[in-house]
Amino acid sequence: MEHDWSEQQGDQDQTENVSAVIEFTSDWEIIKTGQLQRGKHLCIKYALSRLPQERSTYTGLPTWDTHLYYRFSSTSHFETKPLLRKPYVTIFIPMDANSLELYFLNTGRSSMRFYDSYWG
Numbered sequence: 459m460e461h462d463w464s465e466q467q468g469d470q471d472q473t474e475n476v477s478a479v480i481e482f483t484s485d486w487e488i489i490k491t492g493q494l495q496r497g498k499h500l501c502i503k504y505a506l507s508r509l510p511q512e513r514s515t516y517t518g519l520p521t522w523d524t525h526l527y528y529r530f531s532s533t534s535h536f537e538t539k540p541l542l543r544k545p546y547v548t549i550f551i552p553m554d555a556n557s558l559e560l561y562f563l564n565t566g567r568s569s570m571r572f573y574d575s576y577w578g
Contacts, residue, residue: 476501476548482508482562482574496553502526502560503546509564511572522566530555 476499478492484505494500504526512522523542529535532554539547541562551558561575 475499477551479503484508494551494558496551496555499548499550500558501546501548502528504541504562506541506545508574509562509572512564512566512568512570514567516567520566522564522568524562524564526560526562528558528560531557 476492477495478490478498479501481487481489481491481503482505483489484507486508504524506524509524514521520542523540525538525540526547527536527538528549529537530552532552536559537549539549541547561573564572564574
């Protein structure tokens with residue numbers, strides 16, 4: 459998923475934490491609420507049931523996780539945040555960002571990799 463901004467908005471006051479929410483639902487919808495604003499935070503909500511393939515355990519405890527990978531146009535590398543403990547994360551939108559790329563990866567003890575992205 460990619461998003462482009464046409465103009466710079468907002469200030470960096472982090473007490474007004476989240477300017478937008480993008481929700482990836484279990485029925486494969488993507489719902490955006492609010493406006494992505496530079497200098498603000500974006501909340502990503504993800505239904506873990508979208509990637510149900512890896513659910514390995516060891517001694518009764520989960521040994522799998524799903525991670526969000528993301529990068530803004532202002533950086534060349536992807537950042538990552540885990541989603542298993544809570545199915546949402548917030549990320550800061552840099553002031554020099556023009557676009558956002560993201561995908562989700564489900565992996566664990568089996569070492570198999572399952573992706574949720576536009577690229578397969």
